Amino acid sequence: MNAPTTSSGEETVPRSVRAAAGWSWRLLLIAAAVAGVLWLLAVLKTIVVPVAIALLLTVLLAPARRTLERWHVRRGLATAIAVVGLIVLVGALITLAGRSIVGGFQDLADQAVAGFEQFTTWLAEGPLSLDSKQISEYGQQLQDSAVAGSGLVSGALGAATTVGHVLVGALIALFCTIFFLLDGRSIWTWLVNLLPVGAREPVHQAGRRGLVTLSAYVRTQILVAFVDAVGIGVGSAFFVPALALPIGVLVFIGSFVPIIGAIVTGAIATAVVLVANGWVAALIMLGIVLLVQQAESHILQPFLMGHAVSLHPVAVVLVVAAGSLAAGIVGALFAVPVAAVLNTVLLYLHGHDKFPELGTEDHLPLLRRRPQLPGTLLWSGRSTSRGDAPGDTAGPRDGAAAAPAPDAGNPGENR
Template sequence: MSGSARPGAPASDHPVDEVTARGPAAVAQASRDAADPTPREASPVEASIPRPVQLAAAWAWRVLLIMAAAAVGVWAVSALKTIVVPVAIAILLAVLLAPVARFLRERLRLPRALAAGASLIGLLGLVGGLLTIAGNSVVRGFSDLGDQAAQGVEEVTLWLAEGPLHLSAEQIEAYIDQIGSSVSANSGGVVSGALSVTTTLGHVAAGALIALFCTFFFLLDGGTIWRWCVGLLPGQARARAHQAARRGLVTLGAYTRTQILVAFVDAVGIGTGAAILGVPLALPLSILVFIGSFVPFVGAVLTGSIAVLVALVSQGPGAAIIMLVIVLVVQQIEGHVLQPLLMGHAVSLHPVAVLLAVASGSFLAGVVGALLAVPVVAVLNTVILYLSGHDKFPTLGDEDAFHGSSPQSAPADPPEATAVAVGPDTAGEERP
């Protein structure tokens, strides 16, 4: 009967479709078998090695090769940090300013160059204005925060000696000496990590100029720059690399905007609580909390502890306890409300991954590494998921396809269907 399977017949009437469904590796193996139908016999050495050992060896050398490539990449980034860090900052700034530049082009009909320049000048004016308004208070405040925190540490030390723990003076001094020696031993690394780009003022100025210069041209001509970079890849990899990068930029933009919002909420919450309690230096504390919030876990703990110490010195233990409660409440709102709701979908990183990323970044590149670790890992997570078949942003689709064939063939002014500027909201936008 036609409905019954014949003995020895294949499981499907379309064996080619079955091979194709198994993936590219199966198709390649079928092609090799068709070209050379004679099965290859294993050598005596291969036959004597158990199959699990062969698989383990195959995995081992590939993993070692990946680790070696990653090590070379980290070394290259460290050697070129004077260039890499300003370019990374420029990408973040371009992601933030891309919606503003697009608004100026589409709504106000400004030329592309003028819109990019106005966006960048507006950002510089905003930051400069805020620093001018709060300049004197901030300059005086940061110089006083260290003294206030040191006095707070002294009061905590006194409480440890006279409080319920009854620690001896020798024990407390030994602990303080250990902490001081650790800080002194690592101070050079901390300072170099905080600066990261440089050890001289000239290098800092050069890095700032590179960041501003790259930000302007990313806003002005990000699509052409990206098309040239993708054109360096093999032809068959360009389309997928292009689509993966689009999704990575969406993740980067979502992370950057959300982190700024989270840092602002932390700064306003803790600063308002300090102002209500009458704690001095409330404005510098708010700015310190805002900056520290960009480093997950570590920054929030350190800046919150400084606020508590200042409250302890200025207002006494009661105000310090209230300040501690305020800091804990703000951090709980951040960790259990803001982070899961605002950032969870776009970044999709487990807290353990965030903690390990921050620790690894700070170990490799100091403070700057801790600041950039989470966005880098978030973008890599999105890109790797897309390349492995798990699209986090299926609504983006592939309508903004890459059609370039080589770096030389990329047009100076790509059409709407192929333009991808730096920033998640600029993919596929029309260029005037």
């Protein structure tokens, strides 16, 4: 008589439990990896933030540099003109409007606080007759959240809040911007050639598309912020002319935080008009704010963005909230462009190309198979002392054509 066979462990555990366990440890591993990356970014924040700003400035200045090159200006000179031109423009704006902005922001803050206090008084004593104690508690909670938010900002920026680190960050951003504009193609080539051979071409093509998305986001966001600032600033000029410029500047800055920034800055503008001119003027100002923001969100953004940044508004709100919780204002500013680029890259790597017009003819150039020579540039693919390229273990066996890589400022330039 044969002895009864015993079931193995896998046979006794239900299939659904095994699947749930498999998903669980994988999700835990992914969460640990994400947490490790965020921790590393926090440690290197003084470097990471300037480099991210430099990348955004590169995307912004690349069209100007390419225009100058089409006018037969050498790339080095074109880069210098673009960077110096931006610095001069920003300096001129600060010089012209700085005194008015510095003097007006204190009045703006005082009147905004007074406006919100007047609004809470109306909530307690007006037709709604809300509990004044609850309103005070909610106001205190908002104040505590603001204090906590400032702590998050200081935690995100860390030592960069000191003058020395701010200067270091500015120098890093300026230095990286210059070299991203001047030699971004070679830097990208060197980075991608560090990857395994089979991953290089897909990552290269995904990077081209990600940079198109980033370019569309940066340029559209600047134009949208400018339109919001002009519309709301002109509207507030009818009621508080002395504070119109500070309100416009505040709206311009706040518009870089999608959705949330527009709501907050619009509320501040309405509160200021409420204190200065009463309820009727405040309601008119609220109508102007809503009109500008609705025109921007339903006409301007869809027309300009198109399919470049395809993020649902719910995803935008959640991403901004997560970014602000993780790194304060810095996280809120960079959350949406990072999410948009990741969305484009991951879609391409999974077979969904948002930019089929870019094609795949622009292959990644491979670094030549040659030992590193003294005096060679690490990533440039050329030597400072001889015309040879630094070594690479891949060599020509990959079969990829050595066509020019896309420029850092315009991935689709060599379509």
